[in-house]
Amino acid sequence: MLTVTHYTVLSAILFSIGALAVLIRRNPLIMFMGIELMLNAVNLAFVAFARYLNNMDGQVFVFIVLTVAAAEVAVGLALVVAIFRARENVDVDEIDALKG
Amino acid sequence: MSQMLWLIPALPLVGAIINGAIGKRLPRAMSAWLAVLMVTASFGVSVLAVLNLVALPEDARVIHETLYQWVGVGSFSANVAFWLDPLSAVMILVVTGVGALIHIYSVGYMAHEEDYARFFAAMNLFAFAMLTLVLADNYLLMYLGWEGVGVCSYLLIGFWFNRDSVAVGTDEKFLSPRSSATKAFVVNRIGDFGFMLGVILMFWTFGSLAFEDVFQGAETMFQVGAPVITIMTLLLFMGATGKSAQVPLYIWLPDAMAGPTPVSALIHAATMVTAGVYMVARSHVLYELAPTTLAVVAVIGTLTAFIAATIALVQNDLKRVLAFSTVSQLGYMFFALGVSAFSAGIFHLMTHAFFKALLFLAAGAVMHAMNEMIDMRRLGGLRKYMPITFATFLVGALALSGFPLFSGFFSKDEILAKGFAHGEVGLWAVSVVTALMTAFYTFRAVILTFGGKPRWKEGEIVTAQDEDEHSGHGARGLHPHEAPPVMWVPLAVLAVLAAFGGFIGLPHVLGTNYFDQFLEPVFQQPHVEISETLEWTLIAISTAAALVGMFIAFRFYRGSSTAPARLTSYYPWLYNLWVNKYWVDQFYDFAVARPGRWLANAFWVDVDGRIINGIADGLGRTFKNVGQSLRSLHAGYMRGYALAMLIGIVVVIAIVVMRP
Amino acid sequence: MTDYGAFMEALVFYLFAILGVLAALGVVIARSPVRSALSLALVFLALAAMYVLLNAPFLAVAQIMIYAGAVLILFLFVIMVLNPRLDLIGGRTAAQTVAAVIFAAAFGVLMSVTFAAGQLAPATGVFTPEYVSEAGHVQVIGALLFSEFLLPFEIASLLLLIAIVGAMVLARRERVRHGDPRQDLR
Numbered sequence: 001m002l003t004v005t006h007y008t009v010l011s012a013i014l015f016s017i018g019a020l021a022v023l024i025r026r027n028p029l030i031m032f033m034g035i036e037l038m039l040n041a042v043n044l045a046f047v048a049f050a051r052y053l054n055n056m057d058g059q060v061f062v063f064i065v066l067t068v069a070a071a072e073v074a075v076g077l078a079l080v081v082a083i084f085r086a087r088e089n090v091d092v093d094e095i096d097a098l099k100g
Numbered sequence: 101m102s103q104m105l106w107l108i109p110a111l112p113l114v115g116a117i118i119n120g121a122i123g124k125r126l127p128r129a130m131s132a133w134l135a136v137l138m139v140t141a142s143f144g145v146s147v148l149a150v151l152n153l154v155a156l157p158e159d160a161r162v163i164h165e166t167l168y169q170w171v172g173v174g175s176f177s178a179n180v181a182f183w184l185d186p187l188s189a190v191m192i193l194v195v196t197g198v199g200a201l202i203h204i205y206s207v208g209y210m211a212h213e214e215d216y217a218r219f220f221a222a223m224n225l226f227a228f229a230m231l232t233l234v235l236a237d238n239y240l241l242m243y244l245g246w247e248g249v250g251v252c253s254y255l256l257i258g259f260w261f262n263r264d265s266v267a268v269g270t271d272e273k274f275l276s277p278r279s280s281a282t283k284a285f286v287v288n289r290i291g292d293f294g295f296m297l298g299v300i301l302m303f304w305t306f307g308s309l310a311f312e313d314v315f316q317g318a319e320t321m322f323q324v325g326a327p328v329i330t331i332m333t334l335l336l337f338m339g340a341t342g343k344s345a346q347v348p349l350y351i352w353l354p355d356a357m358a359g360p361t362p363v364s365a366l367i368h369a370a371t372m373v374t375a376g377v378y379m380v381a382r383s384h385v386l387y388e389l390a391p392t393t394l395a396v397v398a399v400i401g402t403l404t405a406f407i408a409a410t411i412a413l414v415q416n417d418l419k420r421v422l423a424f425s426t427v428s429q430l431g432y433m434f435f436a437l438g439v440s441a442f443s444a445g446i447f448h449l450m451t452h453a454f455f456k457a458l459l460f461l462a463a464g465a466v467m468h469a470m471n472e473m474i475d476m477r478r479l480g481g482l483r484k485y486m487p488i489t490f491a492t493f494l495v496g497a498l499a500l501s502g503f504p505l506f507s508g509f510f511s512k513d514e515i516l517a518k519g520f521a522h523g524e525v526g527l528w529a530v531s532v533v534t535a536l537m538t539a540f541y542t543f544r545a546v547i548l549t550f551g552g553k554p555r556w557k558e559g560e561i562v563t564a565q566d567e568d569e570h571s572g573h574g575a576r577g578l579h580p581h582e583a584p585p586v587m588w589v590p591l592a593v594l595a596v597l598a599a600f601g602g603f604i605g606l607p608h609v610l611g612t613n614y615f616d617q618f619l620e621p622v623f624q625q626p627h628v629e630i631s632e633t634l635e636w637t638l639i640a641i642s643t644a645a646a647l648v649g650m651f652i653a654f655r656f657y658r659g660s661s662t663a664p665a666r667l668t669s670y671y672p673w674l675y676n677l678w679v680n681k682y683w684v685d686q687f688y689d690f691a692v693a694r695p696g697r698w699l700a701n702a703f704w705v706d707v708d709g710r711i712i713n714g715i716a717d718g719l720g721r722t723f724k725n726v727g728q729s730l731r732s733l734h735a736g737y738m739r740g741y742a743l744a745m746l747i748g749i750v751v752v753i754a755i756v757v758m759r760p
Numbered sequence: 761m762t763d764y765g766a767f768m769e770a771l772v773f774y775l776f777a778i779l780g781v782l783a784a785l786g787v788v789i790a791r792s793p794v795r796s797a798l799s800l801a802l803v804f805l806a807l808a809a810m811y812v813l814l815n816a817p818f819l820a821v822a823q824i825m826i827y828a829g830a831v832l833i834l835f836l837f838v839i840m841v842l843n844p845r846l847d848l849i850g851g852r853t854a855a856q857t858v859a860a861v862i863f864a865a866a867f868g869v870l871m872s873v874t875f876a877a878g879q880l881a882p883a884t885g886v887f888t889p890e891y892v893s894e895a896g897h898v899q900v901i902g903a904l905l906f907s908e909f910l911l912p913f914e915i916a917s918l919l920l921l922i923a924i925v926g927a928m929v930l931a932r933r934e935r936v937r938h939g940d941p942r943q944d945l946r
Contacts, residue, residue: 002766002773007810008875010777014803016868017784023743023860029793029839033800036831037784040807043823051814054885056892056900059816060909063901066826067916071923073831077838078927084842085933092738743860750867757874 007048014041026092028080032073039069104145105165105182105235108192111142112227119224123217132210135220136203139227143196150189161186161621164237171240178309183237187622190446191234191378194453198370199227201590205461206362208586209468213360219259223366226252230371234378239299239309242379246295246343249372250288256367257281257359266358269473269562272417280358287352291342295379298335305332315385324389333386333393337400340376346434347404350427351685357419361464364419369426369460370453377433377449381442384623388440398438398519402527402534405431407682409537413544414678418463418474421545425500426456428538432515435531441518443619447605448511450615455499455508455598461591462493465583466549473562473578476545481554485580488588490550492595497546499598501539502646507602509646514607517638521630532645539649547657609635773813780806793839797832804828815889818897 014037021034043062050058083095115138123131153161166181184192203223210219229248236242258281260266267274275283303309305328306317322329340346345353356368367373380387380397387394405428412424429452436445467474469486483490499508512535520528556562559577582588605615609632656663668675680686779802786799804827811820892900905913 002769002813004880005876005878006773006777007814009872010780010810012868012871012875013781014784015871016864017781017788019746019867020860020864021788023739023746023864024857025788026739027793029835030787030796033787033796033835036800036827037787037803040803040827044807044810047811047814047816047819050887051816051889052880052883054883054888056885056887056904059819059901060904062819063822063905064909064912064916066822067920070826070831071919073834074923074927075930077834078930080838081842081931095738739856739860743856743863746863746867747859750863750870753867753870753874757870 004048004052008045011041011045011048014038014044028076028083028092031092032076032080035076036069036073039065103165105149105163105184106167107145108142108149108182108196109228109231109235111138111145112224112231114138116221116224116228119217119221123221126217128216131217131220132207135224136200136207138224139196139200139203142227142231143193143200146189146192146196149184150193153184153186153189158621166237175307176303178238178240180241181237181310182235183311184235185622186619187378187381187446188234190450190619192231194450195227195230195234195371198453198457198594199230199366201593202362202366202370202457202461205365205464205587205590206360208584209362209464210360215259219256219360222252222255222259223363226256226367226372230375233375237311239302239311239314242382243296243299246339246375246379247292249367249375250285250292250343253288253356253367253372254281254285256363257284257356259359259363266472267417267475268471269478270417270475272475274417275355275358277358280352280355284352284356287349288342291339291349294335294337294342295339298332298339301328301332301335311382318386318389322389325391326389329386330390330392333383333390334396336383336386337376337380337393337397340380340434341400342376343379344373344376344430344434345404345427346376346400346431347407348684350404350408351681351688353427354420354423354681357417357423361419361460361467364423365457365460365464368423369456373426373430374433374449374453377430377437377445380434380437381446381623384437384440384442387437394438394440396438397434398524398527401431401434401436401438402530403431404428405435405534406530409534409541410678411681412541413537414675415541416475416477418466418476418479418545418549419460421476421541422456422459422463425459425538425541426452428534429456429500432512432531432534435519435527436515439519439522439524439527440625441515441522442623442625443616444511444514444518446619447615448508448515451499451507451511451598451601454594454601455496455506458492458496458591458594458598459500461587461594462489462496465489465587465591466493468583468587469580470556471562471578473556476548478555478562479549480552480556481550482580483550486582489583489591492588492591493550494546495595495599497542499602501542501650502535502642503539503650504643504646505602507598507600509643510602510605510607513639513642514605514613516642517607517630517635518628520634520638521628532641535642536645536649539646540653543650543653544657547653551658607635607639608632609639769813772809776806776809780810794836797835797839800835801828801832804832815892816897818901 018034018037018039018041021037022031025031025034043065046058046061046065048058050056087094115135119126119131119135126134149163153163156162163184164181165184166179168180169177170180171178203220206219206223210216213219226249229245229252231245233242233245233249236245258277260277261281264276265274266277274280299309302314306314306321308314308317318329342349353368353373357364359368387397408424408427408431412421412428415421415424429448433445433448433452436442436448463474465486466479466482466489469482469489470479473479495506499506502509502512516528516531516535519531556578558579561577583591605613607613608630655661677683783799783802783806787796787803790796790799804823808820808823808828811817811823887900
C-alpha cells in the first residue's frame with residue numbers, strides 16, 4: 001500500500017536535485033530547468049497531500065503554481081536572451097555587476 | 101486710564117525692525133529721521149505717561165500695565181508688564197529725552213557713514229531694551245532688557261568691525277573695535293552671571309519675580325541682616341558692577357570708546373551704564389535689609405570713583421578721560437546708594453546723563469572737526485574755531501567739576517552731604533579728594549583741547565593707524581569748523597539742562613528738593629536732619645575742592661608750565677601706575693584670560709579633538725573596516741548567494757527537526 | 761483483486777519514481793542543454809504518471825500540455841536561438857560544487873526524514889476519490905477555481921499578462937536609445 005510518505009520523499013529528492021542544478025550549473029538555461037524541477041517537486045507534494053487528505057485545495061494550488069512557473073520561464077528566458085545579446089555569453093558567474 | 105506704557109518701548113522697537121530689515125533700501129535721510137522720530141515719539145508718550153502719573157495722589161503713584169503672560173510654568177509666572185512709578189518715570193524721561201537728542205546729533209555725526217541704517221537700527225534697539233529694563237515690573241523682564249542693552253552695546257562698540265583701529269593721529273595703542281566689543285561683552289557676562297544667580301535665588305526664596313511680591317515678601321519674611329537677602333543683594337550688585345563698570349569689572353568701559361561717539365554718549369555715559377544704579381535703587385527694599393551689602397556698595401563705589409579719577413588724570417585721549425570720568429561718577433552714584441541716599445544717587449544719575457552726554461557729544465564735535473583726531477596733545481586753541489562747541493563743553497565741564505549752581509554741583513553735593521550725615525567720614529573724605537581730581541582732569545581736558553595755542557597746523561594731514569580702510573578722513577587736511585546745526589542744537593539743549601537741571605534738587609538750606617519729594621513715594625525714607633551750619637560747611641568744602649582742582653589745572657596747563665613734566669619725573673612710579681591703569685588689564689589677562697584661553701584650548705584640542713572626535717572617528721573606522729572585510733562576501737556571485745540561502749534553510753530545518 | 765491492484769500501483773509508482781529521479785539527475789549532469797531539456801521532459805512525464813496515480817487525471821493532462829508542451833518548447837527554442845557553449849558545468853571554485861552537493865543531499869535527507877517521521881492528519885476532506893470520480897475531476901477543480909479561489913485565479917491571470925509584457929520588453933532589441941534613427945528601418 002502506497003502512503004503519502006512515498007510521494008513526499010520522492011518530492012524531497014526531486015527538489016534537492018533541482019536545487020543542485022541551480023547551484024552547480026553555470027548555464028542559466030539549466031538553472032531555470034532546476035527551478036522548474038523544484039516547482040514540480042512542490043506540485044507533487046501538493047497533489048499527494050490533496051489526495052490523502054481528501055482536500056482539493058492542493059490541486060488548485062498546483063494550477064496557480066503552473067501559472068507562476070509559466071510566467072517565470074517567459075520572463076527568465078527573455079532575460080537570458082537580453083543578456084546573451086548584450087554580452088555574447090551566458091555564464092552566470094560572469095554576470096557580477098552587483099558585486100560589492 | 102488709557103493703556104499706553106507699552107508704546108514707550110514698542111516705538112523704538114518698530115524703528116529698529118524697519119531699519120534693520122529694509123533700512124538699506126530706504127533713502128539715507130529717511131532711515132535716520134525714522135529712528136529719530138521713533139525715539140522722539142517715545143519721549144512724547146513718556147511725558148504724557150508721567151503727567152498722568154503726577155496727576156495721581158501721592159501715595160498711589162503707580163501705573164501698572166500688564167500686556168500678556170510671558171512665562172507660565174507651574175506656580176511661576178512672569179508677565180510682560182510695565183510699572184511706572186516716580187523712579188521709572190525719571191529713567192524713561194532721561195532715556196528717551198537724552199536718547200532723542202543723541203539720535204538727532206547722530207544724524208549729523210554719522211552723515212559720512214556708509215552703514216547708516218545698521219547704526220540707527222542698533223540705536224533704536226538699544227532704546228527699546230533700555231526702556232524695557234526700566235519699565236519692567238519683574239526681574240525677569242528686567243533681565244531681558246539688561247541682556248538686550250548688553251547686546252546693543254556689543255553691536256555698537258563693534259560698529260566699525262572692519263577697522264583695526266579707530267585711533268587717529270596718535271601713537272597710543274588701543275584695542276580694535278572688534279576686540280573692544282568682545283571684551284565689553286565678556287566682562288559684562290561675568291557680572292550678568294551674578295545677576296542671574298541673584299534672580300534665581302530670589303525666585304527660590306520668594307517664588308515670584310514680580311517687584312510687588314518680592315518687596316512685600318522681603319519686608320514680611322526677613323529681618324534686617326538676613327543672610328539670604330545679603331547673598332541675594334551681593335549677587336545682584338555683582339551684575340551692577342559689570343553693567344555699571346565698577347571695580348573690579350570696570351575695565352571694559354574705557355575700551356568701549358572704540359564705538360562711534362554718539363554711542364559713547366548714549367550707552368556708555370548716559371543710560372546703559374546707569375542700569376546698575378537703577379537696579380540697585382529699584383531693589384532698595386532688599387538692600388536696606390542687608391547693611392553688609394550696602395557697606396560693600398559704598399566702599400566699591402568710593403574705590404571706583406577714586407581709582408578711575410586717578411587714571412583719568414594722566415590720559416591723553418579726550419574720550420578716554422571722559423570714559424574714566426564716567427566710571428568715577430558712577431562710583432559716586434554707588435556711594436550714594438551705599439549710604440541709603442537712593443534719591444541722591446538717582447539725582448546724580450540724571451544730572452550726569454545731561455552733562456556727560458553733553459561732554460561726549462561735544463568731544464564728538466571736536467573729532468568731527470579734527471578728522472577724528474582726539475589726542476589732546478595735538479589739539480589746542482579750538483575755542484576760536486568752534487565757539488558753540490567750546491561753550492557747551494565748558495558748561496558740561498563746570499557741571500562735572502561741581503562748580504556752584506551747575507547741575508553736577510547740587511547732585512554731587514547732596515551725595516557728599518548724605519554720605520557725611522550717614523557717618524561714613526572716611527569714604528566722604530576720599531570722595532572729596534576725588535571731587536578735587538575730577539575738577540582737575542576735567543579742566544585739564546578743557547584747556548588742552550580748547551585753550552592755548554593750536555598744536556596742529558592748518559591743512560595738516562593726520563593719518564589713521566589703518567589708513568587703507570579708513571573712509572576718506574585721513575586724506576584731507578585739517579580745517580576745523582563749527583559743527584552743523586543738527587549737531588550743535590542738541591548740544592545747546594543739553595547744555596541748558598546741564599546748567600540748570602540741578603535746580604530741581606536744591607539742598608535744604610537753599611530751598612526745596614523737588615526731586616527728593618518726587619521720589620519720596622518710591623523710597624519712603626526718613627528725612628535725615630543735618631544742621632544748617634554743617635550743611636553750609638559741607639557745601640563750602642565741596643565747592644573748595646572743585647575750585648582748587650580747577651585752579652591747579654589752570655596753573656598746570658595755562659601757558660607753558662613745566663609743572664606736569666616735573667611732577668612726572670619726581671614720581672615716575674605713580675605716573676606709570678596711573679598711565680598703565682594700575683596694570684589691571686594686564687593682571688586680568690594673566691590671571692583670567694590666559695588660563696581661560698588655555699582651558700578652552702585644552703578642551704578644543706584634547707577633549708574635543710582627541711577624545712570626542714576620536715570616539716566618533718573610531719566608530720566610523722570600525723564600521724568601515726568591518727564593511728571592508730565583509731565586502732568580499734558580496735562578490736556579485738549569484739550562485740554563492742543561492743548556496744548561502746540553501747545552507748541557511750538546511751540549518752534552520754535541522755534546528756527545527758533536531759529539537760525534541 | 762485488491763492485492764493485484766495494490767501491486768500494480770506500487771509497480772507503476774516505483775517505475776516512474778526511478779525514471780523521474782534518474783531523468784532529474786540527467787538534467788543536472790548532461791553537458792548539452794538539449795539533453796538537459798529532454799531529460800526534463802522525462803521528469804515531467806514521470807510526474808504526470810504520479811498525478812494519475814493520485815487520482816488527478818486532469819492535472820496529469822495539464823502537466824503534459826503546459827510543461828512538456830509549452831515550457832519545454834520555449835526552452836528548446838531559446839537553446840536553438842542562442843546556441844550557448846556546452847561546457848558550463850561546475851562552480852567557480854570546487855568548494856562551491858562540493859558544498860552544493862553536500863547541502864543539497866543534506867536537504868533531501870532532512871526533508872525525507874521529516875516526512876517519514878511525520879504523522880498525516882486524519883483525512884477529513886469531503887473530496888474522497890469516489891466523490892471526485894463521480895462528480896468529475898475537471899468539474900470539481902473548475903468549481904473551486906471560480907468560487908473559493910477566484911481572487912488568486914484573477915491575480916494569476918494578471919501575473920501572466922505582466923509576464924507577457926515584461927518578456928516582450930526585455931527581449932526587444934533596443935536601438936532608439938542609441939540615437940541613429942535609420943537603424944529602426946533595417
